[in-house]
Amino acid sequence: MKFIGEFIMLFGIWLLLTWSLAPAQVIAGVVVTLLVTGLAGDIFVFKASRAFNPVRIFWMIVYIPYFLWYVVLANLDVAYRVIHPDLPIRPGIVKIQTSLNTDMAKTFLANSITLTPGTLTVDIKENELYIHWIYVHGKDVKEWSEAIAGRFEPILRRIFE
Amino acid sequence: MFWDTLGYIIIVVGVAFDLLGCIGLVRLPDVYNRLQAATKCVTLGTAFLLFGVFLVYGVNAIGIKALICAGFVLIASPTGSHALARGAHKGGVKLWEGSVIDTYADENKLN
Structure with missing residues (x-):
């Protein structure tokens, strides 16, 4: 649950940053976001029930x-x-x-x-x-x-x- | 047109704050005081600048990037200055001679 929340948040930031829905950008975004959530997800203090x-x-x-x-x-x-x-x-x-x-x-x-x-x-x-x-x-x-x-x-x- | 003008005004204000921060960097006496000038004036100045860019360009790739960068600066800058201040203190950098109190040094000696 924690990782899903983080994923949504980071992917949202990615989309805003690139400001494009071209397939290449979106796929790159998914890969990068998964990488970041996988590597650093534990450090980040995030509780979906609180954040939303x-x-x-x-x-x-x-x-x-x-x-x-x-x-x-x-x-x-x-x-x-x-x-x-x-x-x-x-x-x-x-x-x-x-x-x-x-x-x-x-x-x-x-x-x-x-x-x-x-x-x-x-x-x-x-x-x-x-x-x-x-x-x-x-x-x-x-x-x-x-x-x-x-x-x-x-x-x-x-x-x- | 209105948003353009407002945007340029805000950019000018941001640059003015940046300039004041730089003057502070030169005039203030020690690491900690200089960090104060560097974090406050320069953070707000840069955030203003980026917000001005957002107003000029509106909601598109450039404007949104500027807005998100302003958010990053507002979070990263105090964190960075905190790390610098803590590192400087642990590394033995003294406070300016005119400083009135240093609880941090006093309490670390006790431990």
Whole structure:
């Protein structure tokens, strides 16, 4: 079941990429997709029952614009620091805790953190993430977690857990 | 015509972000800060650029490729910078002297 779901998804991406239904393209796509699912299918975390659940898809659709908004803010923030003559940075690596449990949710949280205001995920250990922060404020793990991960966790939990 | 104009505007904005990212790469002090500039500005800049290409070309082989590539960049870029930051830290690259805190180094020493 897992492999069928992966196959459909990868083959869909292949079709979109080639944007052609010529027999040669489709056959090449089937061969490549089978090869990839066969070789790397085990690594990929994919549960068809979860991926095609409408509630999760709905939250995913909500998450994308919400996330992109913060990505744009992040960019303006970093751009401001970069072109400011005094280079107002106060960098450091802080630790935050997350209540998310599945690997997929943590991966998305880590990537979201990396793309948003001045933060870059350095490492993950169990439920702790180490974040490089371009402008550290706050005092302890709790404040840092709230400032960095707080805005994403509720939605990611609805999508992935 | 409208979509063409909008597409070109978005491409220009994307290039501007790319440029800011490159300035950041030169101006910021250490590996980690430079990665910040490289991931944020350059990822969004490139994604904007590709999205602009999609708007100009519309739904066809070129437009859809650009759109899918934007998705790949958004997933691959943070993953890559995470790997670089982790590798640099494990390899002993120090944080900039003006850094205020480094929990990661402190806790790894304890282990």
